[in-house]
Amino acid sequence: MGNPMRIRAKLDGDVVDAKVLMNHAMETGQRKDASGALVPAHYITKVIASCNGKTVLEADWGPSVSRNPLLGFRFRGAAAGDTLSVTWTDSMNDTRTDEAVIG
Amino acid sequence: MIARHRTRAIAGLAFAALTAASSIVLAQPEDDPVAEYRAMMGDDNPAEFWVMRGEALWTTPRGPASVSLEQCDLGMGPGVVKGAYAHLPRYFADAGEVMDLETRLLHCMVTLQGIPREEALKQRFGDGARESDFEALAAFVAEESRGQMLDVPLDNPAMEKAYALGKEMFFYRAGTHDFSCATCHGQTGVRIRLQQLPNISEAEGARAAYSGWPAYRVSQGEVRTMQWRLQDCFRQQRLPQLEFGSEASIALTTYIAHNANGAVMDAPGMKR
Numbered sequence: 001m002g003n004p005m006r007i008r009a010k011l012d013g014d015v016v017d018a019k020v021l022m023n024h025a026m027e028t029g030q031r032k033d034a035s036g037a038l039v040p041a042h043y044i045t046k047v048i049a050s051c052n053g054k055t056v057l058e059a060d061w062g063p064s065v066s067r068n069p070l071l072g073f074r075f076r077g078a079a080a081g082d083t084l085s086v087t088w089t090d091s092m093n094d095t096r097t098d099e100a101v102i103g
Numbered sequence: 104m105i106a107r108h109r110t111r112a113i114a115g116l117a118f119a120a121l122t123a124a125s126s127i128v129l130a131q132p133e134d135d136p137v138a139e140y141r142a143m144m145g146d147d148n149p150a151e152f153w154v155m156r157g158e159a160l161w162t163t164p165r166g167p168a169s170v171s172l173e174q175c176d177l178g179m180g181p182g183v184v185k186g187a188y189a190h191l192p193r194y195f196a197d198a199g200e201v202m203d204l205e206t207r208l209l210h211c212m213v214t215l216q217g218i219p220r221e222e223a224l225k226q227r228f229g230d231g232a233r234e235s236d237f238e239a240l241a242a243f244v245a246e247e248s249r250g251q252m253l254d255v256p257l258d259n260p261a262m263e264k265a266y267a268l269g270k271e272m273f274f275y276r277a278g279t280h281d282f283s284c285a286t287c288h289g290q291t292g293v294r295i296r297l298q299q300l301p302n303i304s305e306a307e308g309a310r311a312a313y314s315g316w317p318a319y320r321v322s323q324g325e326v327r328t329m330q331w332r333l334q335d336c337f338r339q340q341r342l343p344q345l346e347f348g349s350e351a352s353i354a355l356t357t358y359i360a361h362n363a364n365g366a367v368m369d370a371p372g373m374k375r
Contacts, residue, residue: 006151019145023152025231026324033230067324068149 002088002096009084009102016078016102018049020071020086028063046089047071051078051102078102135299137375140321150242150319150371153326157243160236166216175211177204177244188248189368192357194259201265203356205330206348208240227347229325238326241317245370253314253368255360262357265350269358272351273304278341284355287339288312298375309362315372322375329356 003023010017022044029041041063049057056075078084080102087097161172161184177187178195192203198210205227212218229235257263276283284303287295291302302308317328333352337345345352 003152006147008147019147021147021149021151023149027231031231033233039231066321068152070144070147070149 002090002094005086005088005096005098007084007086007098007100009100011078011080011102014076015074016051016076016084018073018075018084020049022069022071022088024068024088024090026063026065026067026069030063042090042092044069044088044090047086048088049073049084049086051075051082051084056084137298141373144373148319148371148373149324150317150326150373153239153242153319153371154246155243156234157239157241157246160240161243166212166218168215168217170215172208172211172215172240174215175208177207184244184247186248186251188245188370189251189253190255192255192262192265192353192360194261200350201261201353201357203329203348203353204241204244205237205328206353208237208244209348212236224347228327228331231324235325237330238317238328241328242326242371245317245368248368249370251368253310253360253364253366255357255364257361265354265357266361268350269354269356272355273358280341282340284336284340287336303359303362306362306365309359310366313359313363314366314369315374317370318372318374320374326371327374329359 005023006021008019024044025042026044027039027042029038031039033039043063044061044065047057047059047061048055054077056077057073059071082102083099084102085097085099087095089095161175164171174181176182176195176197177184178190178193179185179187188204191207192201194201195207195210202210209220209223212223213220223236226233226235227237229238255262257266273284274289276286283289287300288303288308290300291305291308294300301312303312313329316332317326319325320327330347330352333355334345334347337343
């Protein structure tokens with residue numbers, strides 16, 4: 001299920017400026033908690049952004065990406081009012097999709 | 104005395120070596136990587152996730168009494184959240200003492216919701232999946248004072264006493280290193296490692312130090328409160344552990360907040 005992302009997508013000329021703030025623990029599997037026990041790995045492995053049925057970004061992620069990461073990217077070929085959809089999948093096979101209308 | 108002189112001499116040497124090695128990097132004394140990072144993040148502060156969770160916690164019936172915190176009086180009347188954080192710490196007649204935000208939240212959890220104190224305090228600081236209600240609630244309440252002017256008057260003998268105690272503690276040297284808070288926070292324009300350390304004993308520095316807390320701590324991926332900040336500085340000062348919500352912690356917070364009066368609140372902020 002995951003927690004909701006916050007997606008902002010703004011048209012700047014013919015380029016969409018997208019910012020995606022994700023709510024994810026991004027545990028590396030190397031960190032120990034206060035009692036000294038290893039915290040199990042749990043991180044996003046794949047991010048896919050699509051618009052008008054087309055993939056505009058596909059990224060393979062690993063444990064070195066920060067907790068609650070902010071992903072910024074730009075792409076062409078969209079108009080105001082189109083929907084940008086972002087999906088992540090993580091190392092525990094959890095997945096989450098959120099959408100935003102391009103403004 | 105001898106030990107103190109030696110420390111100063113070593114610190115002086117280290118500083119000389121550092122300037123020699125990196126004079127180019129230090130050419131701009133205003134260099135502030137954390138501010139740069141903040142600018143890159145823009146309006147995207149992950150603290151927002153804590154604010155959302157805090158708001159849900161505030162309005163959800165919880166505890167043995169199964170009531171929400173919506174009747175919690177943060178100082179401006181039951182249920183008033185807007186602007187409340189800009190007037191904390193303050194004296195609460197119903198409790199007979201000065202309370203800061205976290206202590207007041209604890210008070211409401213215990214008295215309104217019937218949650219046992221020890222249980223409420225178990226996760227006073229969050230760690231990954233073990234989330235802290237305090238950090239979420241504090242983020243939510245602070246957000247409701249964003250843009251407001253901090254006004255913490257010493258309008259009551261208890262507030263005067265808390266301020267005086269906080270001030271005394273701020274300058275009190277103790278522990279294995281003979282540090283006081285002022286050792287690290289009593290000068291303007293100096294830094295430790297890459298951290299620009301504010302001079303909390305004067306208004307400008309106190310405002311910089313106070314107005315952004317609670318804050319999302321990037322290095323920990325957690326929202327931390329002023330109670331957390333102070334106990335971590337106690338650790339850095341090699342003092343015994345600072346009790347959450349203790350008289351000492353509230354006195355220090357009162358000292359910093361009163362010095363910071365006039366600050367425009369900008370919490371939850373973002374810190375290293």
